[in-house]
Amino acid sequence: MLEAENPSIPNLETKPSEYDSYQCSLPSKFKDIAKEELREDESVRTQALAQFREWIAKHPQIKKCRTDAPFLLRFLRTKKFSVPVACELLEKYLTVRQLFPQWFQKLDINDPAIEEIINSGYLFPLPERDEQGRRLIFSCASRFDPTKYTSAQMARTHAMVVESLLDEEESQVAGYCYITDEGGLTMNHISLWSLADLKRMSKCIQVSSPMRHKETHFINIPSIANKVIEFALSLTSEKLKKRMFLDKNVEELKSRVNPDLLPQEYGGKIPIDNMVAKFKETLRKNRAKTLALDEMYIDLDGASTNWLGNDDADIEPGVIGSFRKLEVD
Missing domain, CATH: 3.40.525.10 (CRAL-TRIO lipid binding domain)
Structure with a gap:
């Protein structure tokens, strides 16, 4: 197991009592950006991390997932600390990694x-x-x-x-x-x-x-x-x-x-x-930590993938034709 080789790699099966204690070390310039653009402060961040971890722990399809703060903050900051939207983003992130391992694993x-x-x-x-x-x-x-x-x-x-x-x-x-x-x-x-x-x-x-x-x-x-x-x-x-x-x-x-x-x-x-x-x-x-991401797991049988789409309805017909012509030229 990769975790055994490198204890600094986040545990994918962390219990609530073992969650890491996060201390913000951002320089003041970035704290100001976070506050102004993301509505982030210590109180918002602490509550959001707790809610996010609880959601992961109770998710019936997510079997293994990192729950350390740096990982979860990727999603919370991208979605400006809207926990439900960050949860949806994580679900899609895990799903994509498993649907397309040729692109996102190893x-x-x-x-x-x-x-x-x-x-x-x-x-x-x-x-x-x-x-x-x-x-x-x-x-x-x-x-x-x-x-x-x-x-x-x-x-x-x-x-x-x-x-x-x-x-x-x-x-x-x-x-x-x-x-x-x-x-x-x-x-x-x-x-x-x-x-x-x-x-x-x-x-x-x-x-x-x-x-x-x-x-x-x-x-x-x-x-x-x-x-x-x-x-x-x-x-x-x-x-x-x-x-x-x-x-x-x-x-x-x-x-x-x-x-x-x-x-x-x-x-x-x-x-x-x-x-x-x-x-x-x-x-x-970062090699070991990056490879350890492959151990995360979501049950695709229970995860919706409708958002991927399966047709060309949202693309201009002329653009499709031009690109297909390029494919055969």
């Missing part, structure tokens, strides 16, 4: 393929937060080899990177921004994903991720990717669409993001290889 930095993808500089967080305290996650399409790796390996890499960051309380409070360089995107990249899988993945991200998605920046979008971006936007909520920016190039990105935070290759100070090497230390440090 998130192991020691997996040779995943380690190679990380080493390539395809996906990594930037070392420094922005002025609002947000964690910036950077990706570069040209650094992912679609002739060597599968869409499942791509998805697990994304899931592993995200899971390694989700217990950071500053990020839970301030949120996450994404910078995606689509330069070098090819038909080989696009053909990795079927229309159905793209829709499922988009739904999973939007309804089950315990993250405050603040901004997404796309740069260097090639013409071949226009229909893909259009399709992705058709699957995105209006709220998230307003937080997406299609920047023509790096210079336009720099008008929105502090250039000093970017990799050296994009006008910043630290080379990508150095950023990746430092991040791999975090991945190895």
Whole structure:
């Protein structure tokens, strides 16, 4: 058992008398953000954690689940301490992990393929937060080899990177921004994903991720990717669409993001290889805890999955046709 190998890994079968005692260690800047944006204070947090744990303990389908404060606060902070909505988010998070294990389980930095993808500089967080305290996650399409790796390996890499960051309380409070360089995107990249899988993945991200998605920046979008971006936007909520920016190039990105935070290759100070090497230390440090997430369990026979949807009714017909044409061209 992973817990036996590393006692710091949260116990999935904690009894009420064994719940961890939480002490908030957030810097004052983040406490202020939490109070203003999330309505969080010591009283609200204490009551919400108690109610959340009681709900998990009594849930007839949830058999194993982390109940430590950093884990539960992912969901409470994402949903601004609305306990019923946070409970629903956790239920969907557990369900998605089991419905799509090829995407969300076995998130192991020691997996040779995943380690190679990380080493390539395809996906990594930037070392420094922005002025609002947000964690910036950077990706570069040209650094992912679609002739060597599968869409499942791509998805697990994304899931592993995200899971390694989700217990950071500053990020839970301030949120996450994404910078995606689509330069070098090819038909080989696009053909990795079927229309159905793209829709499922988009739904999973939007309804089950315990993250405050603040901004997404796309740069260097090639013409071949226009229909893909259009399709992705058709699957995105209006709220998230307003937080997406299609920047023509790096210079336009720099008008929105502090250039000093970017990799050296994009006008910043630290080379990508150095950023990746430092991040791999975090991945190895969190490896056992991340793998232990696979032991969480919800009885899918009793869990509703209707929210996933099974048709294309919510997508513009023209967009579907264009994307399907891309699949066969």
